[in-house]
Amino acid sequence: MSAPLINGKQVSEEIRGALREEVERLMKQGLTPGLAVVLVGEDPASQVYVRNKEKACQDLGYYSEVHRLPAATSQEELLALVDKLNNQNNIHGILVQLPLPKHIDEKSVIDAIAVEKDVDGFHPVNVGNLVIGDDSLLPCTPAGVIELIKRTGIEIAGKHAVVIGRSNIVGKPVSLLLQRENATVTMCHSRTANMKELTKQADILVVAIGRANFVDASYVKPGAVVIDVGMNRLDTGKLAGDVDFASVSEVSGPITPVPGGVGPMTITMLMQNTLIAAKRLKGLA
Numbered sequence: 001m002s003a004p005l006i007n008g009k010q011v012s013e014e015i016r017g018a019l020r021e022e023v024e025r026l027m028k029q030g031l032t033p034g035l036a037v038v039l040v041g042e043d044p045a046s047q048v049y050v051r052n053k054e055k056a057c058q059d060l061g062y063y064s065e066v067h068r069l070p071a072a073t074s075q076e077e078l079l080a081l082v083d084k085l086n087n088q089n090n091i092h093g094i095l096v097q098l099p100l101p102k103h104i105d106e107k108s109v110i111d112a113i114a115v116e117k118d119v120d121g122f123h124p125v126n127v128g129n130l131v132i133g134d135d136s137l138l139p140c141t142p143a144g145v146i147e148l149i150k151r152t153g154i155e156i157a158g159k160h161a162v163v164i165g166r167s168n169i170v171g172k173p174v175s176l177l178l179q180r181e182n183a184t185v186t187m188c189h190s191r192t193a194n195m196k197e198l199t200k201q202a203d204i205l206v207v208a209i210g211r212a213n214f215v216d217a218s219y220v221k222p223g224a225v226v227i228d229v230g231m232n233r234l235d236t237g238k239l240a241g242d243v244d245f246a247s248v249s250e251v252s253g254p255i256t257p258v259p260g261g262v263g264p265m266t267i268t269m270l271m272q273n274t275l276i277a278a279k280r281l282k283g284l285a
């Protein structure tokens with residue numbers, strides 16, 4: 001490997017340091033940011049992510065509530081909890097961990113979260129504001145991708161960015177955020193013809209297609225920045241990105257590893273969103 005690593009853990013720690021200091025200042029003004037996380041069921045990966053969110057709150061001095069509900073929880077029960085949290089003054093951010101059990105309609109639950117407490121940035125009003133370029137709470141992983149690129153000292157403006165993947169939670173919002181940073185953006189997806197012809201034009205390649213090791217060196221222009229948003233658990237138990245790191249890092253420029261790249265930024269951006277939401281709700285921003 002010759003390509004420089006983009007270190008998500010390090011960038012994440014830098015941001016958390018600044019958040020910690022800001023929380024200390026806000027607490028002197030009587031504001032403690034509060035985050036409620038709701039987990040339904042026992043998905044092992046979700047349990048780890050929720051525990052890490054709880055730890056991040058403790059580490060940064062936030063108030064936190066974790067609601068662990070049985071898998072058989074009904075949609076009505078979950079909506080009643082969301083309603084209670086919407087009206088709770090010490091809670092500024094609400095996150096319902098995804099995926100939800102199949103009998104619960106994700107959209108109904110996301111739509112029920114108060115827009116100003118939607119620290120996941122998934123509510124249609126926040127998505128709409130992102131599309132038109134108005135102020136909104138940004139989805140955590142896409143916001144983390146942009147922070148990671150910028151804080152590594154990589155210029156986005158004027159670059160050709162190619163995004164592989166068109167999901168509502170990563171591909172679409174990351175494309176919009178790259179445009180907002182003045183990149184020229186091309187989107188590819190599973191039905192794109194001649195994908196390599198497009199990806200080989202990318203100065204910045206963001207991969208979020210959800211297929212382990214999908215992108216190898218033949219997709220990448222020499223020296224291009226490569227951001228791997230993939231997180232695929234292999235049968236061996238190992239975590240793999242959507243990028244074949246060994247192959248791509250032979251030709252690429254700066255590249256994110258998995259783990260240790262975009263992943264750590266997701267929870268850090270959640271903490272940042274919670275702080276922003278708390279300040280807005282208190283009239284301090």
Ligand SMILES: Nc1nc2c(c(=O)[nH]1)N[C@@H](CN(C=O)c1ccc(C(=O)N[C@@H](CCC(=O)O)C(=O)O)cc1)CN2
Pocket residue numbers: 048049095096097098099120140141231239258259260261262263264265266267
């Ligand atoms: N309501 C939400 N649900 C889910 C989201 C989300 O943003 N909001 N994203 C993912 C899970 N996720 C946070 O919830 C998340 C995923 C991965 C990481 C992370 O730090 N990954 C590490 C590796 C961890 C491991 O070994 O498993 C890394 O990449 O270094 C943090 C958060 C789905 N659900």
